[in-house]
Amino acid sequence: MGEAQSVSLMADVLTSDQRATLRAFCDTIVPPIDCADDPTGFWARRATDTGVDQYVEGYLATLAADRRADLTMVLDGLAMQDFASAPSDLSREQILTEMNQSSSQAALALEALRSLILLFYYGITDPLTGQNPNWTQLAYPGPLRPPPMTPKELSTIVPNEDLEAQADACVIGSGAGGAVIAAELARRGLSVVVLEAGGYHNEADFAQLELKAYQDLYWRGGPTLSADGNIMLLAGATLGGGTVVNFTNCVRTPDRVRREWANDYHLDGVDGPEFDAHLDAVLARIGATDECSDLNPAQERLVEGCTRLGWKHKRAVRNTDPATYSPDTAGYLSFGDQSGSKRSADKTWLVDALQHGAAILTRTHAQRVLVQNGRAAGVEALYADPTTGKSASITIHAPRVVIAAGALESPALLLRSNIGGPAVGNYLRLHPLPVVTAVHAGDMKNWWGAPHAMICDEFANPDDGYGFLIEGANYAPALAGAATPWTSGRAHKERMADASRGVVTISVLRDRGYGRVAIDPAGEAVITYAITDDLDRKNYCKALDAQLRLGSVTGATAMFAGGAADLPHWRAGDDLEAFSARLHRAPIGPTGLRPFSAHQMGSCRMGPDPWTSVAKPSGELHDTPGVWIGDASAFPTALGVNPMVTIMALARRTATAMAASVHTVDGDAHPVAVC
């Protein structure tokens, strides 16, 4: 996982000893299991039968040398113990357990390799059939149909040579925040250039294949562990950003958070009708509706559980066009929506931006913000298309620069540009998501209907303001394989064999503590995040318990929490309280419970104090006039609900402030001009 490059099966980066060890490691993680009733070969199949070892080596070849060395070191350590020629799976599992306990670095590397093997094992497909041999057992249909030949609606600029241009504003990143600001500025007559690091993908590219989607549409090629291994990060990286891959749950900004941002962080108007108008405008433009929230059997179990427990819950509101929506394909939303019904940024705000004269460059990575006389002067970027091999330097001269590269990359860009002040990268909030799988009787049809069709908001608004929402999750076999705790090859297969009967819940947990984005010597973002705040730890356990209760009151026969090896497994008849107490004692990190994050916020936050915030409450940098923060990184604190709608509304507010400052910079707006 991580590093968005396509994996080549021709890679040759391991020594023969390392390769033999890797093969043995793969087959220890996924060994053949004797089972008389095995019509699809699920039990008999071992990892190397599907070439997983070659995929892992291919992936290792894409890594920077130092990162690769971290992982191959583990193979060397195992080779020294004759891992490949150990007499049985049991003795190999024993060697892994001992190595896991030997050091946190070894545990982290083992866990990374193990996750990778399982991700490939349950995700790779036969190029001829588009199917993975394990999916029959998982009752996962795989792609339902080939992508439609939908033409691309947006015209983007493809530079043939180095390009220098002048505009009124340059927007970096085309996701939930950047797209709104581009549209709003263009609508007001400003010339706007949007730079997007990802490619442009639409229905014609959405093959309903998980691994392809990760490579094409996700930050660093899919689920990526934070540098400390504590949390798995998922973010969009394509034209339209996270809105292209997200689950379309539209939630208004909670009143309590609005008051906090207005009172404690001086975001004037956020607690009043002005911001309501931004929210209303955003929800209208993206077509938010509750008409397309069909419940699959898994989500019916959640509704049933809430009803039995007397917990508040509601139907999800989603940015989906009822005219083209079909529940048959909605389960694949996070791989790109083939139906085209998702009202993502590329279907809405970017269309508006282009209609009003904006220019868009994809595959264009902003490297540095240009500053002259202490204020914004433009952006230096690199265009590089891996499919054609073409590259070009791009320079956009602009008196306004909007940083909207997402909360993982926006601070990295500021740090590379040496602007933003001491708070850049601090206060990274991630909504760490605990994951629980409850196994029920019968097929839960997780691949049918939207992943979030209902929300349990019973715990959303406690007195201290730090609560959580409980929601469903999508059916993604590769990610499920990687996230399911591995205690032995047999136990992991047993859990995966039940995947079709699983009801997976996540809790969107409002975090009070925070992590950090720094950069490495190459200027790449390095993310660290540990749950050290007492309240966050308490809420994490509370959320796990609530998710377990939903499973137990609806008759789950087995339950487990997402994470690494050594996590316990509950079976009907076991003491639930004892099970939950054991989970509470588990560490949160590479050797225990492992949260996910699909919501990154706060790393370039707004506020009045230049020591603790990056931007003023208007969105403009404290230290560099003309540079504005336009994405989720501007949030002063964590939101506690799914953030897309708030990001868009806040971006619209920022665009309004930018437009109001136009005359103070350079008079009237100008068209984009190539220099």
Ligand SMILES: Cc1cc2nc3c(=O)[nH]c(=O)nc-3n(C[C@H](O)[C@H](O)[C@H](O)COP(=O)(O)OP(=O)(O)OC[C@H]3O[C@@H](n4cnc5c(N)ncnc54)[C@H](O)[C@@H]3O)c2cc1C
């Ligand atoms: C699987 C998944 C499911 C989700 N489900 C929901 C949901 O149901 N509801 C909800 O409200 N939220 C959901 N979210 C979260 C939501 O989509 C994100 O919070 C939101 O898209 C973030 O908006 P943003 O503008 O901050 O950044 P993004 O939308 O991530 O956009 C940032 C863009 O900047 C680009 N970029 C990065 N660096 C550079 C650079 N240097 N130069 C140029 N471009 C750059 C990236 O490629 C990316 O396209 C989900 C997210 C994921 C990953």
